[in-house]
Amino acid sequence: xxxxxxxxxxxxxxxxxxxxxxxxxxxxxxxxxxxxxxxxxxxxxxxxxxxxxxxxxxxxxxxxxxxxxxxxxxxxxxxxxxxxxxxxxxxxxxxxxxxxxxxxxxxxxxxxxxxxxxxxxxxxxxxxxxxxxxxxxxxxxxxxxxxxxxxxxxxxxxxxxxxxxxxxxxxxxxxxxxxxxxxxxxxxxxxxxxxxxxxxxxxxxxxxxxxxxxxxxxxxxxxxxxxxxxxxxxxxxxxxxxxxxxxxxxxxxxxxxxxxxxxxxxxxxxxxxxxxxxxxxxxxxxxxxxxxxxxxxxxxxxxxxxxxxxxxxxxxxxxxxxxxxxxxxxx
Amino acid sequence: xxxxxxxxxxxxxxxxxxxxxxxxxxxxxxxxxxxxxxxxxxxxxxxxxxxxxxxxxxxxxxxxxxxxxxxxxxxxxxxxxxxxxxxxxxxxxxxxxxxxxxxxxxxxxxxxxxxxxxxxxxxxxxxxxxxxxxxxxxxxxxxxxxxxxxxxxxxxxxxxxxxxxxxxxxxxxxxxxxxxxxxxxxxxxxxxxxxxxxxxxxxxxxxxxxxxxxxxxxxxxxxxxxxxxxxxxxxxxxxxxxxxxxxxxxxxxxxxxxxxxxxxxxxxxxxxxxxxxxxxxxxxxxxxxxxxxxxxxxxxxxxxxxxxxxxxxxxxxxxxxxxxxxxxxxx
Numbered sequence: 235x236x237x238x239x240x241x242x243x244x245x246x247x248x249x250x251x252x253x254x255x256x257x258x259x260x261x262x263x264x265x266x267x268x269x270x271x272x273x274x275x276x277x278x279x280x281x282x283x284x285x286x287x288x289x290x291x292x293x294x295x296x297x298x299x300x301x302x303x304x305x306x307x308x309x310x311x312x313x314x315x316x317x318x319x320x321x322x323x324x325x326x327x328x329x330x331x332x333x334x335x336x337x338x339x340x341x342x343x344x345x346x347x348x349x350x351x352x353x354x355x356x357x358x359x360x361x362x363x364x365x366x367x368x369x370x371x372x373x374x375x376x377x378x379x380x381x382x383x384x385x386x387x388x389x390x391x392x393x394x395x396x397x398x399x400x401x402x403x404x405x406x407x408x409x410x411x412x413x414x415x416x417x418x419x420x421x422x423x424x425x426x427x428x429x430x431x432x433x434x435x436x437x438x439x440x441x442x443x444x445x446x447x448x449x450x451x452x453x454x455x456x457x458x459x460x461x462x463x464x465x466x467x468x469x470x471x472x473x474x475x476x477x478x479x480x481x482x483x484x485x486x487x488x489x490x491x492x493x494x495x496x497x498x499x500x501x502x503x504x505x506x507x508x509x510x511x512x513x514x515x516x517x518x519x520x521x522x523x524x525x526x527x528x529x530x531x532x533x534x535x536x537x538x539x540x541x542x543x544x545x546x547x548x549x550x551x552x553x554x555x556x557x558x559x560x561x562x563x564x565x
Numbered sequence: 566x567x568x569x570x571x572x573x574x575x576x577x578x579x580x581x582x583x584x585x586x587x588x589x590x591x592x593x594x595x596x597x598x599x600x601x602x603x604x605x606x607x608x609x610x611x612x613x614x615x616x617x618x619x620x621x622x623x624x625x626x627x628x629x630x631x632x633x634x635x636x637x638x639x640x641x642x643x644x645x646x647x648x649x650x651x652x653x654x655x656x657x658x659x660x661x662x663x664x665x666x667x668x669x670x671x672x673x674x675x676x677x678x679x680x681x682x683x684x685x686x687x688x689x690x691x692x693x694x695x696x697x698x699x700x701x702x703x704x705x706x707x708x709x710x711x712x713x714x715x716x717x718x719x720x721x722x723x724x725x726x727x728x729x730x731x732x733x734x735x736x737x738x739x740x741x742x743x744x745x746x747x748x749x750x751x752x753x754x755x756x757x758x759x760x761x762x763x764x765x766x767x768x769x770x771x772x773x774x775x776x777x778x779x780x781x782x783x784x785x786x787x788x789x790x791x792x793x794x795x796x797x798x799x800x801x802x803x804x805x806x807x808x809x810x811x812x813x814x815x816x817x818x819x820x821x822x823x824x825x826x827x828x829x830x831x832x833x834x835x836x837x838x839x840x841x842x843x844x845x846x847x848x849x850x851x852x853x854x855x856x857x858x859x860x861x862x863x864x865x866x867x868x869x870x871x872x873x874x875x876x877x878x879x880x881x882x883x884x885x886x887x888x889x890x891x892x893x894x895x896x
Contacts, residue, residue, distance in 0.1 A: 304635035304660070305645040305839070314636040317662045326673060328659040329635070331648045342657060452842035481843035508636070511783035512812035512844070 237278040246274035251344070297534070298351040299329045300342055302358050302448065306478065307506045308521070309357060312376065315527035316355060323531070325352070332358045333449060353534045356384075372537035374530050377422055385537070387530045387547045388422040394519040394551040395429025398473045398501040401517060401553060403437050405561045407471025407499045410434065411462065412443045414475045423475065426503065430473055442466075446475070452482060459486040470498060477502035477509040477518055484516070484558070500558040510554060517559035520552045568609040577605035582675070628865070629682040630660045631673055633689050633779065637809065638837045639852070640688060643707065646858035647686060654862070656683070663689045664780060684865045687715075703868035705861050708753055716874045718861045719753040725850040725882040726760025729804045729832040732848060732884060734768050736892045738802025738830045741765065742793065743774045745806045754806065757834065761804055773797070777806070783813060790817040801829060808833035808840040808849055815847070815889070831889040841885060848890035851883045 243250045248271060255263055256271040274280070297320050301309040317327045328351070330342035339358050357376040375386045402410050412430045415423065427443055434441040446458060459482060463469065474480035480502030484494060492498050502509070505520030529547050536543050574581045579602060586594055587602040605611070628651055632640040648658045659682070661673035670689050688707040706717045733741050743761045746754065758774055765772040777789060790813060794800065805811035811833030815825060823829050833840070836851030860878050867874050 303645050305638070305641040307636070310636040310641050314634050314662060321669065326661065328661065330657065330659065331645060333649070338652065452838055456842065478839070478843065485843060485845060507783055508809070511787065512809065512816060514816060
């Protein structure tokens with residue numbers, strides 16, 4: 235019987251992952267480990283599939299996308315934009331949904347890596363995963379802080395947070411709540427929160443950020459928003475962290491007979507084509523999805539060509555002025 | 566230099582695809598072609614990567630999903646449901662967006678096949694692609710008629726079309742338009758159209774189905790709906806082929822000061838969690854996404870175990886009675 239990968243691992247007294255990394259020349263490994271694995275490969279006369287792979291074209295022409303969930307319209311439209319643009323350049327995409335689960339994210343990453351994609355575009359929200367340190371795989375991140383080596387493409391979250399807060403204040407809201415994700419996550423979206431809190435303080439208003447988990451259902455979220463109105467009966471403005479949350483808040487307000495914009499001003503975030511088409515009344519901050527996709531691809535291609543790139547690319551956001559934030563300051 | 570796949574192809578005077586098919590034992594090939602390719606492999610002493618692959622575990626534990634676009638909430642939620650359930654069973658998913666482009670669909674299919682997924686769940690809308698005839702890859706289709714060998718999981722589109730049309734008629738609408746995709750496509754959604762047309766005729770009403778292309782933008786669709794109201798000023802009911810279209814129609818009606826439900830009754834289709842959460846007023850037909858995902862996986866697993874399956878699995882739909890279809894028959 236021919237030797238298997240796991241035989242090599244056993245022989246060298248290392249994990250299968252380590253053998254795989256040596257074979258693919260990826261990840262941080264000591265020279266000692268590399269030598270030990272190579273020796274085991276020789277002694278067992280193991281024939282790895284990479285050799286066979288190199289008989290083919292070495293490029294796979296596949297770009298991996300790793301997103302929390304494409305069921306969120308922001309990621310759905312981002313995935314679509316990336317797919318269209320990459321296809322025009324001769325690449326296909328394969329998408330993994332991490333569901334913001336770091337175990338899942340890590341599994342997908344290993345899988346995508348072991349399937350040898352030419353590059354990876356990551357838009358997930360989990361904390362630093364070691365696999366992102368794989369050395370020879372070009373990676374760019376969208377709207378997420380990875381590690382120092384990986385360039386991040388993002389929209390101007392600080393400016394977006396400021397615009398959103400300002401539009402509420404300018405139209406007369408004083409008791410403004412901001413909903414955001416857990417503070418531990420290292421996302422550029424944290425800057426929206428910072429901008430909100432700084433802008434509130436600059437106007438002598440008290441910031442109040444309510445954190446929501448990502449993975450809860452629409453029904454659970456609605457329940458939280460119901461409770462929010464109970465806990466803070468004086469709310470007159472909400473800056474929601476995304477448009478889906480804003481749409482749910484609109485719905486809850488309607489069911490509770492809270493009039494928007496008369497009693498409550500509301501601003502969302504993301505401004506996808508879908509939201510603007512089916513809920514054009516919702517004031518929101520538009521993230522430039524198409525430009526972000528374009529930039530992510532440009533930077534990824536640079537990385538694939540071993541060219542130097544910046545660490546961060548910040549693209550401008552714009553305000554979509556709907557009717558949910560219009561109220562005369564006198565009111 | 567070691568021989569490559571293309572050297573084998575040249576030597577045997579066949580395409581690279583044909584060589585790949587022989588190596589993977591897939592697709593319809595004559596014995597003559599198979600012999601010719603095998604002879605070329607022997608003469609050149611070509612070593613295909615499948616051999617090396619078999620040194621590893623033969624299972625990839627990856628299921629491929631091929632959908633038109635995850636930017637549509639129905640497919641976004643379906644992909645999420647499939648991903649969650651498959652992950653629990655130890656599988657990961659990779660998603661390809663075909664954008665209803667048969668060239669793209671075919672490219673993805675070849676790619677997914679060449680990456681040797683363990684199985685494939687297809688929800689695209691294009692016409693018969695030859696690759697679906699690959700023999701050794703377990704495939705199930707969702708909401709799409711493939712070929713005779715591939716089981717289809719679908720919701721009860723005829724019943725859904727009938728329910729949608731009935732609710733409009735029961736509330737007093739007479740000039741009812743149905744929007745649907747191009748009639749050439751062999752989708753079970755065609756049964757919605759059939760149900761609409763038969764139900765209209767059974768009530769002595771004249772059916773009028775307007776066909777829309779899939780790949781047009783929200784803006785283009787809105788333009789079409791604007792024109793629709795111009796062309797048919799007497800419309801008092803619309804059965805839209807999906808909720809996104811219904812949401813756009815709601816928006817166009819609002820902009821044209823057509824009151825819903827007073828002047829126009831409206832029913833959508835799909836009833837995703839998202840639609841029901843952010844647009845609960847929209848009457849729609851709920852496709853049981855979760856159950857469809859569950860069934861698709863059960864059937865795929867059966868196919869992977871070489872067990873027999875039915876040709877078609879039809880799951881029940883339900884009516885979501887919102888306010889867009891409520892009008893007293895007297896009106």
